[in-house]
Amino acid sequence: MSKILPLIELQDLDTQLRDINELLGDLPKKVDKLRFEEEGLINDVKEGKVRLKEIELSLNKAEHQMADLKEKINKLKDQLSLVTSNKQYDALTQEIEYLKQELDEVELKDLEFEEEKETLSNDINEKEENLESLSNDLSVRRVKLEQLMSESAENKSALEKERDKKLVHIDESVLSRYMRISTAREGLAVVNLEGSACGGCGFVIPPQDVTDIRDKDNFYNCDICSRFIYYKK
Ligand SMILES: [Zn+2]
Numbered sequence: 270m271s272k273i274l275p276l277i278e279l280q281d282l283d284t285q286l287r288d289i290n291e292l293l294g295d296l297p298k299k300v301d302k303l304r305f306e307e308e309g310l311i312n313d314v315k316e317g318k319v320r321l322k323e324i325e326l327s328l329n330k331a332e333h334q335m336a337d338l339k340e341k342i343n344k345l346k347d348q349l350s351l352v353t354s355n356k357q358y359d360a361l362t363q364e365i366e367y368l369k370q371e372l373d374e375v376e377l378k379d380l381e382f383e384e385e386k387e388t389l390s391n392d393i394n395e396k397e398e399n400l401e402s403l404s405n406d407l408s409v410r411r412v413k414l415e416q417l418m419s420e421s422a423e424n425k426s427a428l429e430k431e432r433d434k435k436l437v438h439i440d441e442s443v444l445s446r447y448m449r450i451s452t453a454r455e456g457l458a459v460v461n462l463e464g465s466a467c468g469g470c471g472f473v474i475p476p477q478d479v480t481d482i483r484d485k486d487n488f489y490n491c492d493i494c495s496r497f498i499y500y501k502k
Pocket residue numbers: 467468469470471472491492493494495496
């Protein structure tokens with residue numbers, strides 16, 4: 270029986286397990302991210318609607334103020350024709366000017382509120398549409414992710430069982446060397462010979478060792494990264 274083959278198979282299982290673990294770690298984060306996005310939109314829409322109500326009240330108030338001011342101004346203008354002295358006339362025109370200025374200010378504010386109202390309404394509409402599609406998307410994705418997660422969990426336990434069976438065929442000292450390298454080298458302890466270089470770190474292997482790796486079924490470790498190197502026939 271080949272000496273290196275069980276190690277290659279062990280590496281293959283460990284790589285698959287690592288991928289599954291990464292996936293299992295990532296999936297809940299993805300669902301959380303969607304949920305977070307949804308909550309953000311819900312909150313924005315809620316706050317937007319509160320502000321919209323405030324604006325409506327302010328607009329209402331401004332409309333009343335404008336009507337009041339216009340009425341006052343018209344009354345004063347009517348009085349202008351009845352005055353008998355210059356002094357009275359000046360006093361009235363001065364008051365009219367003052368009220369007109371006030372009216373200008375209220376009209377300006379009214380305009381600003383109208384603009385804000387329009388922008389905010391558009392924004393809310395857009396967000397409500399996004400929210401609707403996001404909520405649909407979220408529930409579909411959530412179901413898919415849950416499916417994927419339970420499949421991955423099943424896969425994982427099958428791979429772990431297979432791994433346990435493999436371990437029986439590997440010498441204990443070799444296994445502990447494998448584990449040490451795997452831990453030090455981000456889960457990759459067994460690599461292919463690529464041309465005449467180590468498939469892990471790229472170190473060029475001396476020609477005699479390349480021949481050995483190709484022809485003999487021995488354990489060979491890279492001088493630089495310590496990984497087991499094998500030759501894929
Ligand atoms: Zn190497």
